[in-house]
Amino acid sequence: MVSQKGLLFDATLCIGCGACYEACKERNRLPTTATHFLEDRLSDQTYTVVKKRGGRFVRQLCMHCEVPTCASVCPVGALEKTAPGPVIYHEERCIGCRYCMLACPFGIPKYEWRKILPRVRKCDLCADRLAAGRPTACAEVCPTGATKFGDRQELIEEARARLRAHPQKYVPRIYGLEEVGGTSVLLLSDVPFERLGYRTDLLREPLPLLTWQVLQKIPNFVIVGSVLLGGIWWITNRRQEVQRREREERDRRRSFEESSRDLPEPPGSSSTSDLMDSP
Ligand code: SF4
Ligand code: SF4
Ligand code: SF4
Secondary structure (H helix, E strand, O other), X not given: OOOOEEEEEEOOOOOOOOHHHHHHHHHOOOOOOOOOHHHOOOEOOEOOEEEEEOOEEEEEOOOOEOOOHHHXXXXXXXXXXXXXXXXXXXOOXXXXXXXXXXXXXXXXXXXXXXXXXXXXXXXXXXXXXXXXOOOOHHHHHOOOOOEEEEEHHHHHHHHHHHHHHOOOOOOOOOEOOOHHHOEOEEEEOOOOHHHHOXXXXXXXXXXXXXXXXXXXXXXXXXXXXXXXXXXXXXXXXXXXHHHHHHHHHHHHHHHHHHHHHHOOOOOOOOOHHHHHHOO
16 A cells, blocks of 8 residues: 655744745746845746745645545546645646635635636646655655655654653644644644644645535536636647647658658659559
């Protein structure tokens, strides 16, 4: 069985150096989006941020929920919780309805509004690195161990051990152990989580109910519109694909004609045009 991975972020250890932010930018080849990393916000070009809140530095990134609402509302299965932990995105399936953005209780997925063929963007828990047996880029560079990568179960044990060892220091809770049914990203803090900007009003169970509430709030014309947009996108894509194939076929024929023209024609053989016209 694949062991599920995760991250443990401990706000008492974070010094706000921004190395995790920079490593994420580098790993995902994302451009600079702020003059100072502490000023940046999550966007289609920024998958994690470090904020100063409640007198502490705190990270924000996709929580990689155990039962992700973003995936359960997606009508085409473009988001998927994988066995090793990452919630990944299949851009080729996405029809751009953006239900995932509406449904995420942490406000994580962002949309490439400026692009002709926009995608949803978010942290993927460095899924390719995990598959290669490596830690996430952000955890690898963290100089203090504030962001720690490991097996989710072992991280939970470690978080419990820290709470036991320093009961006066920590808020007696592992954030992400139960919220919305549990998350692969876990948090520890010595100040209340709401002061760090984390919601403490979330249900302990997964949010299938929310899924239906969200879908009920979406008027039919939006659903019809999304399907239409999806159809238009498919037709446009298909047309481009057909044009590309036609162009390739034309080029292939032209180069065949040119190379055939240079060859001496054996006596009694078929002409080039005969060959081109044959099935
Ligand atoms: S935090 Fe939001 S985007 Fe990330 S897995 Fe959970 S529901 Fe999906
Ligand atoms: S896990 Fe990877 S994609 Fe997610 S914040 Fe860290 S470096 Fe970025
Ligand atoms: S690299 Fe570690 S210490 Fe630096 S900001 Fe990120 S979590 Fe905090």
